[in-house]
Amino acid sequence: MAKVTVVIPNYNGKVFLNDCLKSLRKQTFKDFDIIMVDNGSSDDSISFVKKNYEEVQVMDLHENTGFAHAVNEGIKASSGEFVFLLNNDTICDERAIEALYKAMNSKKMLFSAQAKMLQVKEPHNIDDSGDLYCALGWAFSPGRDKDNKYYSHREAVTSACAGAAMYRKAVFEEIGYFDDAHFCYLEDVDVGYRARLYGYINVCEPSSIVYHVGSASSGSRHNEFKVELTAANNLYLIYKVMPIYQLILNLPLILLGIIIKHAFYSSKGLGKAHVKGLLKGFSKIHKNSDKRVPFGRRQLLNSLKLQLELWINCARRVGVV
Numbered sequence: 001m002a003k004v005t006v007v008i009p010n011y012n013g014k015v016f017l018n019d020c021l022k023s024l025r026k027q028t029f030k031d032f033d034i035i036m037v038d039n040g041s042s043d044d045s046i047s048f049v050k051k052n053y054e055e056v057q058v059m060d061l062h063e064n065t066g067f068a069h070a071v072n073e074g075i076k077a078s079s080g081e082f083v084f085l086l087n088n089d090t091i092c093d094e095r096a097i098e099a100l101y102k103a104m105n106s107k108k109m110l111f112s113a114q115a116k117m118l119q120v121k122e123p124h125n126i127d128d129s130g131d132l133y134c135a136l137g138w139a140f141s142p143g144r145d146k147d148n149k150y151y152s153h154r155e156a157v158t159s160a161c162a163g164a165a166m167y168r169k170a171v172f173e174e175i176g177y178f179d180d181a182h183f184c185y186l187e188d189v190d191v192g193y194r195a196r197l198y199g200y201i202n203v204c205e206p207s208s209i210v211y212h213v214g215s216a217s218s219g220s221r222h223n224e225f226k227v228e229l230t231a232a233n234n235l236y237l238i239y240k241v242m243p244i245y246q247l248i249l250n251l252p253l254i255l256l257g258i259i260i261k262h263a264f265y266s267s268k269g270l271g272k273a274h275v276k277g278l279l280k281g282f283s284k285i286h287k288n289s290d291k292r293v294p295f296g297r298r299q300l301l302n303s304l305k306l307q308l309e310l311w312i313n314c315a316r317r318v319g320v321v
Helices: 014-025 045-052 067-077 096-104 169-175 187-197 224-241 244-267 271-287 297-317
Strands: 004-010 032-038 056-060 082-086 090-092 110-119 126-128 155-157 164-168 201-212
Touching: 004 014, 004 067, 004 096, 014 032, 014 045, 014 090, 032 045, 032 067, 045 056, 056 067, 067 082, 082 096, 096 110, 096 164, 096 201, 110 187, 126 201, 164 169, 164 201, 169 187, 187 201, 187 224, 187 297, 224 244, 224 271, 244 271, 244 297
Parallel strands: 004 032, 004 082, 032 056, 110 201
Antiparallel strands: 082 164, 090 201, 110 126, 110 164, 155 201
16 A cells, blocks of 8 residues: 555646656655546546556546545545645656655644645746635735745645645545535635644645646636636635634624725626625535534634634735734
8 A cells, every 4th residue: 555645636637647747757755656536538638648657547537526526536545644636737846745745744733735836937936835814815825926945944834735735634534525515726725724723734845846837727817717716615615614703803804805806806807707706605605504614612722723823814915024
């Protein structure tokens, strides 16, 4: 049984798969297996992988079930203690898995450790260094577009970016898996925040480097599909992970955050998509009301710690600190 299982969700990503899988063959850490979960691709991704990468186990879901459902299928089929979720549009440095494996073994309460993701086209720039969540109801990556010299030490984050992150498989049984209702976007923030409520830790491990193309499936950083789904998922996330006291406490800032986001998206001609997403968010809450975190004593105590971080992250996001 391999110590690590690499799970690669794929949807029409044939153009990226060769570079991604070739980089896995060059890893210094060898004790891993690979599962590619295909979401009904029509670009011959499956036949390409079966022909050229016989070591990869292919799971064919026959239709696009979304990122969250796809990775859940891969995680449940994995055999290792750790699962390394990896986007298909990535290229791993040869020590990427080794560095994450060492990080995960350094602390038992680590739920996830993500690689420092660099931009393929501008490799001196950071693509993602982990997500912070703030009281405005925003998740953001503080390292995005900054020079690679930053974030050179392991740092705690609210949640790891699931595009290149290693997770402790056993914890999913305790806190729940990725939420299928998200489909894609913010599902990694949701699961990382839930882990924090249970007392676990998430970090970015900068000695693990993964190069990322970015927006390979949706096409750009801002588009109607992404704006609509992100707006819906964010409302749903807030409902799921915040106890009543926290919802009331943060409501003014959450409303301000929504207004600021709407002004921003409207300036890009995406205001209607944002409103549509917010309406879908309320519908998603209604349909999935049973998925709210059960707030016992443990979760409530950890939510108090997280609340302080939400305020600090808010100040950090607007440039006060």
